[in-house]
Amino acid sequence: MSRILIIDDEPSVRRALRRVLEKFGHEVDEAGDGAAGAILCASVHPDLVITDVIMPKMNGIDATKLIRESNPNVRILAISGGGNFEEQSYKPEAITTSAYLAAAERAGADSVMTKPFDRAELMERVDALLALKR
Secondary structure, eight states, rough: EEEEEEEOOOOHHHHHHHHHHHHHOOOEEEEHHHHHHHHHHHOOOOSEEEEESOOOOOOOOHHHHHHHHHHHTEEEEEETTTOOOTTTTTTTHHHHHHHHHHHHHTTSSEEESSSOOOOHHHHHHHHHHOOOOO
């Protein structure tokens, strides 16, 4: 299948995404921040990058810009929960989430998704992005 790079500072998110993607036959690499992700992307040449937007060290917006400059053909899916990871405070339609994801699109992301999302929604988006020719 395809090679997919996951960039997310939350190990549990990376593990969950990896399990789903590998179940569907994809080869998966992981990075814990945008800087590490941009470096890894240059060496593994993935077909798709899934990057969180809000991360320490280098955020997903800056990582998207770097990745897009060095690899204009890679597809990029930006994901964000707006930094609200506790169930009580999570608001998927929060203006901050929309603003972060809009910034990711302006930086070069091909598509965006709000966390949380289910496996079917993820795979539908992944399949659509992998079908695109840049």
